[in-house]
Amino acid sequence: MKKTFFRHLAVLLVMALSAGTLIHISQSVNRAEKKLARLDLSISNEKETERVLEAEWSMLNSPERIESLAKKYLDLGLPQPSQLVSGSESLEGTEIAGQAGLIPASAEMTKAGPFPAVIPRKPPHGVSPSNEQENSPE
Amino acid sequence: MILRNVRQNIIHIEGEQSSALQLAYGRLILLGSIFALLYLVIAARTIDLMIVQGYASESGGQDSEDLSRLARSGDLLDHVRRGNIYDRNGVLLATSLKTPSLYADPELILNKPKVAKALTQIFPDLKEEETLAKISMKKSRYAWLRPNLSPGQQEKVLELGEPGLAFEYADSRIYPQGNMAAHLLGYTDREGRGLSGIERSAQKTLAQGQDVVLTIDVRLQHALRREIQSAVEEFSAQAGAGVILDVRSGEVLAGVSLPDYDLNANSLYVSDVEKNKEILLNRLTMGVYEFGSVFKIFTTAALLETTDAPLDTEFDARKPLKIGRYTINDYHAKKRLLTVPEVFMYSSNIGSALMAQSVGAVKLHGFLSDLGLMDRLVFDVREIGWPQVPDPWGEASTITVSYGHGIATTAIQLCTAAATIVNGGLQVHPKLIMKGGAENIKPQARIISEETSQKMRGLMRLVVTDGTGKKADVPGYYIGGKTGTAEKSDGKKGYSHKKLLSSFIGAFPIDNPRYIVFVMVDEPQGTKKSFGYATGGWVAAPVVARVVTSMAAILGLPSDQYVKEQDISLPLQKYVKPEHPEKKKLASNAN
Numbered sequence: 001m002k003k004t005f006f007r008h009l010a011v012l013l014v015m016a017l018s019a020g021t022l023i024h025i026s027q028s029v030n031r032a033e034k035k036l037a038r039l040d041l042s043i044s045n046e047k048e049t050e051r052v053l054e055a056e057w058s059m060l061n062s063p064e065r066i067e068s069l070a071k072k073y074l075d076l077g078l079p080q081p082s083q084l085v086s087g088s089e090s091l092e093g094t095e096i097a098g099q100a101g102l103i104p105a106s107a108e109m110t111k112a113g114p115f116p117a118v119i120p121r122k123p124p125h126g127v128s129p130s131n132e133q134e135n136s137p138e
Numbered sequence: 139m140i141l142r143n144v145r146q147n148i149i150h151i152e153g154e155q156s157s158a159l160q161l162a163y164g165r166l167i168l169l170g171s172i173f174a175l176l177y178l179v180i181a182a183r184t185i186d187l188m189i190v191q192g193y194a195s196e197s198g199g200q201d202s203e204d205l206s207r208l209a210r211s212g213d214l215l216d217h218v219r220r221g222n223i224y225d226r227n228g229v230l231l232a233t234s235l236k237t238p239s240l241y242a243d244p245e246l247i248l249n250k251p252k253v254a255k256a257l258t259q260i261f262p263d264l265k266e267e268e269t270l271a272k273i274s275m276k277k278s279r280y281a282w283l284r285p286n287l288s289p290g291q292q293e294k295v296l297e298l299g300e301p302g303l304a305f306e307y308a309d310s311r312i313y314p315q316g317n318m319a320a321h322l323l324g325y326t327d328r329e330g331r332g333l334s335g336i337e338r339s340a341q342k343t344l345a346q347g348q349d350v351v352l353t354i355d356v357r358l359q360h361a362l363r364r365e366i367q368s369a370v371e372e373f374s375a376q377a378g379a380g381v382i383l384d385v386r387s388g389e390v391l392a393g394v395s396l397p398d399y400d401l402n403a404n405s406l407y408v409s410d411v412e413k414n415k416e417i418l419l420n421r422l423t424m425g426v427y428e429f430g431s432v433f434k435i436f437t438t439a440a441l442l443e444t445t446d447a448p449l450d451t452e453f454d455a456r457k458p459l460k461i462g463r464y465t466i467n468d469y470h471a472k473k474r475l476l477t478v479p480e481v482f483m484y485s486s487n488i489g490s491a492l493m494a495q496s497v498g499a500v501k502l503h504g505f506l507s508d509l510g511l512m513d514r515l516v517f518d519v520r521e522i523g524w525p526q527v528p529d530p531w532g533e534a535s536t537i538t539v540s541y542g543h544g545i546a547t548t549a550i551q552l553c554t555a556a557a558t559i560v561n562g563g564l565q566v567h568p569k570l571i572m573k574g575g576a577e578n579i580k581p582q583a584r585i586i587s588e589e590t591s592q593k594m595r596g597l598m599r600l601v602v603t604d605g606t607g608k609k610a611d612v613p614g615y616y617i618g619g620k621t622g623t624a625e626k627s628d629g630k631k632g633y634s635h636k637k638l639l640s641s642f643i644g645a646f647p648i649d650n651p652r653y654i655v656f657v658m659v660d661e662p663q664g665t666k667k668s669f670g671y672a673t674g675g676w677v678a679a680p681v682v683a684r685v686v687t688s689m690a691a692i693l694g695l696p697s698d699q700y701v702k703e704q705d706i707s708l709p710l711q712k713y714v715k716p717e718h719p720e721k722k723k724l725a726s727n728a729n
Contacts, residue, residue: 004164012171019179027186048236058230058314063360081614081690081697 219309220330221344223323223337225354226391226572232323232337232401234330235312238292238305242273242281247302250274257283260294273302285328286310311337313401319359321395321420322352322519322570325404333408335420339520340571351572353389358382361688362392366657369681370396373662373672379421379549380657380681382689385557385645388566391653393550395421423515426523426546427658430624431485431674432556432643433542438482438597439559440505441493443590449478449713453489462534466491466541469623469673477713482597483605485621487541494540495533502539503531508585509555510565511547518570523548542624543633553656556643560598560618560651563591592706599648599707604714610644610679612686614697616705618648619682621674626661637661642678646686647699649706653689657681 059065070076223232247253254270261284272281287295287305295303311326324335330345332338340350366378382392397417399407407414419425441447452475459466468486481489494502506512514524526546528535538544550568557566563586586594598618601607606621622641628634641658645651657678664670668677690697 005167008164008168008171012175016175016178019175023179023182023186027190051233051235054230055233055235055312055314059316061229062315062318063357064316064318064364067360067364078688079691081612081687084690084695084697 218345218347220311220326221347221349223340223344224349224351225356225359226352226389227355228351229356230314231319231352231354231356232311232313234309236307237286237310237312238307239285240283240287240292240295241304241306242283243279243302243304244273244275244281245279245302247273247300253298253300253302256298256300257295260291315356316400316402317398318356318363319352319354319393320398320401321418321422321521322354322390322393323401324519325401325408334418334521335519336570339518353384353391353570353572354393355391355692357692358689359392359394361692362655362657362685363394363396363398365681365684365688366394366396366659369657369659369662369677373659373665373668373677375659375662375677377416377421377660378658379425379660380685381422381550381553381654382685383553383557383566383568383654383656385561385566385651385654388554388557388568389572390550390568390570393422393570395419395425420519420521421549421658421660423517423519423548423550424521424523426526426548427639428543428546428624428627429549429552429641429658430542430622430639431487431490432552432620432622432641433539433545434482434485434490435556435559435594435598435620435643436506436509436511437490437493437497437502437540438478439586439590439594440497440502441478442593443586444497444501444505447478447496449593449710451478452476453478453481453486453492455481455486455488455492459488459491459537461491461537464534464537466537474715479597479600479710479713480715482620483600483714485601485606490540491537494536499531499533499536502536506539506545509558511545511551511555515548515551515554515568517550517568522550525551542622549656549658553643553654556645556656557654558585559591559594560645560648560654561591562588595645595648595651596706596710598645599705600710600714602644602648603705603707604711606673606675607642607644607679609675610642610682610686612683612690614700615686615690615695616647616649616700617644617683617686618646618651618707619644619679621679622658623673623675638672640672640674640677642674642682644679644682644686649704655682655685655689657685 220234222230222234225231242253244250250270250273254266254273257269258264258266264284269283272283275281283303292305295305309330310328311330313320313323322335324332324337324339326332326337332341332344336350336352337344343350362380362382366380369375370378378394378396380392380394381390383390399414399417407417411418455468455471455476456473458468466487468484468488470484471488472480472484472486476484476486476489478493480486481493497505503512512525512527515522525548528539528544535544554566554568557568558564563584564582565585566582595618598620599616600618601620602611602617607619610617610619620643622639622643624639624641625633625635626637626639628637639658639660640662641656644655646653646655659677659681662672662677664672664676689695
């Protein structure tokens, strides 16, 4: 009788244990699924934000806007042909000689190189494009 | 309790029945334990649901709301977004963004007149009465108010704090550059199906979520649009159009049709096509025009290519030419014998008619066909006009076609043919969608010889140095071209002297052309500054000069490469008779 009792007790214990484990696993899966869904949602939100920012960037950089801002704040006009000379000779032997297009005749040479104003294609991290681009001439 | 009683009874029972009772007792214990365990599981699950999970969802309330939204909106991540459209430098031209649309649940709105008034303040184009009627609907719990709200508008609606106003999110097409290349880009319907332009012709690619890269350069596009717009305003013209074309690859770097419209507001224009047809018409690819004298490029090329006529061949332009019911005059008649370069640079209609006669009707027809001027052009947008060609093609039509009347083509087709003439004689396939690799290379048939192409470049340079297109000259750059001034057809009344189509087709650097720059202005009115003239030389040529100046700065083309002594028009000067200064001034005013 004692033997039967212990056998039954053992079965019950195993059952209880497996039930507990099952609940634990199902809970973990549940949590993991929620976490996954949350991550998916945040990825999709980030992607959407990226798209919005890309559209905004394109809008803020439209040549029409840059031109009007350059005219209004920097008093810049359209460059004249006489302001453009070929710079290939002066750049021979340098790293950028291959891409040496032109440099504005009026531009001062800086230590960084003959291209004083290079507009970055994408805004630097953490800088909102709306503040950044107002002063950059195209 | 029962169990204890049973056990007490067992104590008193002895003998063979006791083992049976023990078995029953064991079974009862087992059953009881199973039930106890079940209750335990239920209790545990209840605790889990009510406390563990309940607490978790409370701490992340926002998240669970988002998650349920995610579940409702279906598989957000698997959803294929319509592809973007970029220019050749990667500037975004069209994209799809999730934008909110506003709707109301009439049952939840308490103070309806107040809400209607507030909404009309946020959206000035909404009418208060209509809005009130919408949000007062009985039975319905959904009153659709407005699509595609801007972030600012959405904020204002949220500030109202009205529980009955809600948003629905859906993709809508955004064009960050507004009017830029509006006609070429085209637009989509609300479901995101392309209805015109690239949106329509590249529908399949875009719908699969793939991006499309165009050959357009937004900087050049802007420069071209700005200059044509200013000419349209200066000469109080009806419309304008222009294109910058790479003569070797056929890539369209810029294409403008004015008046244009903001693509983001396309639904306003598309809703009434009849009223807005002037704005919606793509004058570059769909508009079919008689271009006038620019066609002399093809007549002269046909003469040089199909006959052995040397450049000093003379054509009698002393008196108007009568052919059938037509009398052909020159705008500013020289009234003398003209050589081939003179006919071209002074844009003599009589001379061109005589050239066409010496080429012959059949040969001229064949030549124009080879240039692709007789058939509908194959292009990356589907809105392409059919050229109007004289039928039957007789002697009279050969004559009128020689100076660009009686034949009407699209501007893009005209530029494609001109590109073939100046690029060394190879066929050009214009394109708007950038394709990489083998797809990019199409066989280019030879249409005219290298020698004819070279002669034509010299003649086109002569037009700018000494002929009707002097205003297209930019010191330092090597521009060649041809002016065109066509009288527009006035229905049954024949041609109108007051309604002109003034154009200029330029190529540069003309010794080895890279670009075609074409500008046309529809119905310009002469101004004081232009001494009342509204010809191609006065209206369109200066625009081309300004566009080339801008292009040089954008593309980085140096101005110090031009050597006057090597000008390709110099060898042709010997065929040009020197003129009296007064006459010369008059000539520059001609088309």
